[in-house]
Amino acid sequence: MSAASSVVAMKKVVQQLRFEANINRVKVSQAAAELQQFCIQNALQDPLLTGVSSSTNPFRTQKLCSFV
Amino acid sequence: MACQGLSKGETVSSLRAESENLKAKLEEERSKLHDVELHQVAEKVEALGQFVMKTRRTLKGHGNKVLCMDWCRDKRRIVSSSQDGKVIVWDAYTTNKEHAVTMPCTWVMACAYAPSGCAIACGGLDNKCSVYPLSLDKNENLSAKKKSVAMHTNYLSSCSFTNSDMQLLTSSGDGTCALWDVESGQLLQSFHGHSADVLSLNLAPSETGNTFVSGGCDKKANVWDMRSGQNIQSFETHESDINCVRYYPSGDAFATGSDDATCRLYDLRADREVAIYSKESIIFGASSVDFSLSGRLLFAGYNDYTINVWDVLKGTRVAILFGHENRVSTVRVSPDGTAFCSGSWDNTLRRWAGYSFRFVYCCIWTL
Numbered sequence: 504m505s506a507a508s509s510v511v512a513m514k515k516v517v518q519q520l521r522f523e524a525n526i527n528r529v530k531v532s533q534a535a536a537e538l539q540q541f542c543i544q545n546a547l548q549d550p551l552l553t554g555v556s557s558s559t560n561p562f563r564t565q566k567l568c569s570f571v
Numbered sequence: 572m573a574c575q576g577l578s579k580g581e582t583v584s585s586l587r588a589e590s591e592n593l594k595a596k597l598e599e600e601r602s603k604l605h606d607v608e609l610h611q612v613a614e615k616v617e618a619l620g621q622f623v624m625k626t627r628r629t630l631k632g633h634g635n636k637v638l639c640m641d642w643c644r645d646k647r648r649i650v651s652s653s654q655d656g657k658v659i660v661w662d663a664y665t666t667n668k669e670h671a672v673t674m675p676c677t678w679v680m681a682c683a684y685a686p687s688g689c690a691i692a693c694g695g696l697d698n699k700c701s702v703y704p705l706s707l708d709k710n711e712n713l714s715a716k717k718k719s720v721a722m723h724t725n726y727l728s729s730c731s732f733t734n735s736d737m738q739l740l741t742s743s744g745d746g747t748c749a750l751w752d753v754e755s756g757q758l759l760q761s762f763h764g765h766s767a768d769v770l771s772l773n774l775a776p777s778e779t780g781n782t783f784v785s786g787g788c789d790k791k792a793n794v795w796d797m798r799s800g801q802n803i804q805s806f807e808t809h810e811s812d813i814n815c816v817r818y819y820p821s822g823d824a825f826a827t828g829s830d831d832a833t834c835r836l837y838d839l840r841a842d843r844e845v846a847i848y849s850k851e852s853i854i855f856g857a858s859s860v861d862f863s864l865s866g867r868l869l870f871a872g873y874n875d876y877t878i879n880v881w882d883v884l885k886g887t888r889v890a891i892l893f894g895h896e897n898r899v900s901t902v903r904v905s906p907d908g909t910a911f912c913s914g915s916w917d918n919t920l921r922r923w924a925g926y927s928f929r930f931v932y933c934c935i936w937t938l
Contacts, residue, residue: 506583513586519764519802520593526804526842530604534823534841535612538866539884541821543616545865550909552619552867554926 601843609836609845613884619867622880622890624925627910630666632659637914638695639729639901643684646907650691651920652679658693660705663905663912663922672703672713681729685736692720692739694727700741702753721751728770733797734777740797742769748785750797762795764802771815776822784825786813792827792837806837808844815859819883820866826883828857834871836883848881850888859901864908872899872913878923894921 546552635655642649648669652658656677660670676697683692685702694700700721703713721727725744732739733750738759742748748762748769767788775782781797792813794804811830818825824838824845833849834857848869855875862869862883869881878899880890897916904911910924 509583510581510586513583513590514581517586517590517593519805520590520597522801523803523805524593524597524600528600528604528842529840530606531609531838531841531843531845532607532612534838535607535609535845537840538609538819538821538824538838538845539613539616541819541823542865542867542884545820546867548908549863549865549867550907551863551904551911551925552865552927 610886628922630920636916652682742772744768786816788812828860830856872902
């Protein structure tokens with residue numbers, strides 16, 4: 504790799520790092536609280552947590568009750 | 572990314588020094604905000620009870636390893652692709668095969684369903700991603716209408732339609748990701764920044780705008796702006812290849828699965844890793860991850876043939892699912908969250924469903 508192209512490559516790395524260093528961040532405590540809030544708010548609509556009720560389960564086989 | 576002209580006196584070594592300084596500053600900024608761990612915040616959340624999760628259907632028909640699968644938005648159909656070059660569209664209800672395509676290459680590592688449900692995209696060792704419109708006529712040869720869209724210089728590892736059938740996002744062993752116009756095959760944007768094969772990509776949930784995340788063999792996960800091609804954020808805490816990346820349902824975080832036997836959660840607003848899902852007993856790589864609808868559960872497929880189900884908030888494992896007889900290569904939750912599907916090197920796919928006892932108010936046995 505020529506000297507000129509490695510300087511160009513390094514320049515790109517530095518520019519990218521400057522960009523990343525300048526972004527706004529929030530505290531983990533706040534971010535974590537929001538992740539948790541989302542989970543809790545949506546828990547009852549999560550079929551893999553609550554189970555799927557008989558009427559809405561698309562995979563339910565149609566069975567007829569018969570009394571012998 | 573346009574590069575500014577070089578200032579006087581800049582040399583490789585001065586730039587390298589600045590790069591090291593910036594990396595240290597980045598770490599420092601991230602650490603300042605690291606005031607607590609996610610599982611500590613989640614201490615007061617009720618624990619999930621015992622899980623009951625079983626295989627409801629096994630889909631047999633591939634002649635070799637299943638490498639990838641995707642759900643259709645109709646919540647019923649799936650597409651899967653295999654090492655044997657076949658791509659099959661199944662009805663996950665009935666296990667019927669609705670369409671089959673034979674690719675001109677083996678190792679079809681990527682496949683995706685179009686949002687309309689009217690087409691599929693796939694590719695692998697052919698270095699391309701091709702789109703096949705799905706015909707209602709089962710006798711029609713799908714290969715006749717095949718459209719080559721993406722061209723990479725190495726294998727295609729992952730593909731995804733954007734919010735319409737018109738654009739396709741791809742990742743490749745050539746180290747790049749790319750956005751393509753399906754109709755014309757034109758390259759709309761390319762994404763450079765990974766220093767090795769990119770293995771996986773995932774689009775942010777549509778409410779959160781035009782970004783996507785990618786992960787690869789350089790152990791990095793990168794978040795990109797789809798329009799500008801800019802690498803917005805980069806995360807490098809894994810100790811080996813990242814095999815899979817998936818967004819948390821709110822779009823504020825994403826999870827990764829890696830050959831270092833861990834899965835990790837990265838929060839985008841805190842700009843850091845906030846959880847690691849690992850156990851000393853888990854020593855094989857995680858190949859694929861996906862979240863349940865609420866984001867509380869993370870399903871992860873491993874090279875030790877198991878699927879581990881993790882409590883995302885508490886960081887604990889809530890279930891181990893056995894059944895596959897070889898590596899689990901792909902795990903995807905259905906669009907309505909009622910089930911998830913896994914694909915494996917044992918040539919089969921399995922559809923799983925179940926629930927946590929904690930949440931069930933009354934037992935309804937449906938099967």
